Amino acid sequence: MKKMLTSIILVIISCGYSVSVSAQDQQRQMRKPPQEAYTLCEDKSENDVVNITTPDGDEIEATCQLMDDQLVAVPENHKPPQRQKR
Structure with a gap:
């Protein structure tokens, strides 16, 4: 149960990081x-x-x-x- 919860948290954090990087890429493109x-x-x-x-x-x-x-x-x-x- 504890390993499953840890895995879920890591997936959530990874998704948040991906969205953050994508948003930064969009901002760079918008600045051009x-x-x-x-x-x-x-x-x-x-x-x-x-x-x-x-x-x-x-x-x-x-x-x-x-x-x-x-x-x-x-x-x-x-x-x-x-x-x-x-």
Whole structure:
């Protein structure tokens, strides 16, 4: 009985860990800028200003910044993601 209970607890913990890792993977994917942010900075230099059209049709100003060795348009009000402690 005690071994069975221990096994059940280990399975529950393992499932929780898997869900946690999956959630972290999703967060990393969500942080990646949309392709348009890269396209806007093609043929641009770092710190060049570009305009991004939002899904609502509004235009916001962004600056081309290096991210993972590629230029990407980053809006003025963008807050960089905080790194999680491991």
